[in-house]
Amino acid sequence: MIRPFVFGVAVDTEHFIGRQQEIENLSSNLIHGINTILIAPRRWGKTSLVNHVAENIHDKDVKIIHLDIFSCRNEYDFYNVFAAAILQQTSSRIEEWKQYAQEFLTRLVPKISFSAEPNQEYSISLGITPKTHTPEEILNLPEIIAEKNGWHLAICIDEFQQIGEFPESLSIQKRMRTVWQHQKNVSYCLYGSKKHMMSVLFQQKSKPFYKFGKMMYLNVIPTTEWIPYLQGRFKLEGKILPKDIAIRICDAVENHSSYVQELAYDTLLCTKGTETTDEDFAQAFRNLLDDNTALFTEKTERLTTYQLNFLRAILDDVHDGFSKSDIRDTYNLGSPTNIVRIKDALIEKEIIDITDKGVFFADPILMHWLRRKL
Numbered sequence: 001m002i003r004p005f006v007f008g009v010a011v012d013t014e015h016f017i018g019r020q021q022e023i024e025n026l027s028s029n030l031i032h033g034i035n036t037i038l039i040a041p042r043r044w045g046k047t048s049l050v051n052h053v054a055e056n057i058h059d060k061d062v063k064i065i066h067l068d069i070f071s072c073r074n075e076y077d078f079y080n081v082f083a084a085a086i087l088q089q090t091s092s093r094i095e096e097w098k099q100y101a102q103e104f105l106t107r108l109v110p111k112i113s114f115s116a117e118p119n120q121e122y123s124i125s126l127g128i129t130p131k132t133h134t135p136e137e138i139l140n141l142p143e144i145i146a147e148k149n150g151w152h153l154a155i156c157i158d159e160f161q162q163i164g165e166f167p168e169s170l171s172i173q174k175r176m177r178t179v180w181q182h183q184k185n186v187s188y189c190l191y192g193s194k195k196h197m198m199s200v201l202f203q204q205k206s207k208p209f210y211k212f213g214k215m216m217y218l219n220v221i222p223t224t225e226w227i228p229y230l231q232g233r234f235k236l237e238g239k240i241l242p243k244d245i246a247i248r249i250c251d252a253v254e255n256h257s258s259y260v261q262e263l264a265y266d267t268l269l270c271t272k273g274t275e276t277t278d279e280d281f282a283q284a285f286r287n288l289l290d291d292n293t294a295l296f297t298e299k300t301e302r303l304t305t306y307q308l309n310f311l312r313a314i315l316d317d318v319h320d321g322f323s324k325s326d327i328r329d330t331y332n333l334g335s336p337t338n339i340v341r342i343k344d345a346l347i348e349k350e351i352i353d354i355t356d357k358g359v360f361f362a363d364p365i366l367m368h369w370l371r372r373k374l
């Protein structure tokens, strides 16, 4: 099956475009043992980038380990996922990781279950608890394995912002940093989807992970890179996408990676003739908004009147100066303290983002959808 466009899951091969500079920088960091913190808003392409870079590193002494800690709720959940990923991905056979487990993590009773996941033959659960192992033993596991085998391990941890939600998060972060910063054969690439949470973990001076590594901020993929991809994919389906409509697809979603692919797909479906018309594109855009209605309704239904008023101001192109009295009066925003509260709540809900140019919607399609409703 040829999929014309892919959205919502990490992309690679013919669906992965651009990011040349980021690929170079991240590859160098992983190969040279430099810790990296990758921050970008949701669905811009963090996971795709890290996967792509990892797949293209063919240095036999560098081993890349991937783990996704989205489902971890506390410190020991993390240690189980962390140790399992390291053991599994540094050994080629079940017997080998069992031997590793016994050698490096004594006192374990690991369980193996054969996995339903297509890219994984089996999964392991180690049963690590505070009674069996100290945090330091687990955090040091990669260094011991790397040293013993003469490897460099690059550990890529996706959805790292979860750490910020763990009970006693700060002391856990301190433990991690203390152990990790002394490792000579292991480096870390930490990335996650809540831009705000990631910034709190890595950009505040008082936090343990401050200056832990090189910060990378993803930008959007520029329109010039999208045009040939979009036109090429249409061509494979026997359709012609005029350049000006390719540009409008990018503009409509502010080059947000996942939405570019989704809107291009909707546009392809709406193209009944050989060549996409303006009306086809307009219909596709309406469809995109409609398809997101359930999601956006859920995201916005519990917003307070103040919060909605604040969003109305942004829709009117107000991006800063919210506490000036004329703006507060026009949009009924309450006191300056109230405005701080509104902003914090909307950032927390990932509805707005603060950039150096002011306050903006985090999601361009949510913005269009709200404009229709408010």
Ligand SMILES: Nc1ncnc2c1ncn2[C@@H]1O[C@H](COP(=O)(O)OP(=O)(O)OP(=O)(O)O)[C@@H](O)[C@H]1O
Binding pocket: 006, 007, 008, 009, 010, 011, 015, 016, 017, 018, 019, 040, 041, 042, 043, 044, 045, 046, 047, 048, 049, 192, 193, 257, 258, 259, 261, 262
């Ligand atoms: N380099 C790329 N080339 C083309 N499309 C891309 C690229 N990167 C991302 N995308 C598009 O964005 C979507 C989301 O990508 P990905 O899952 O990598 O983002 P993410 O930032 O990890 O998302 P999340 O915040 O959900 O973790 C992909 O399904 C694809 O449609």
Ligand SMILES: [Mg+2]
Binding pocket: 046, 047, 048, 158, 193
């Ligand atoms: Mg991701």
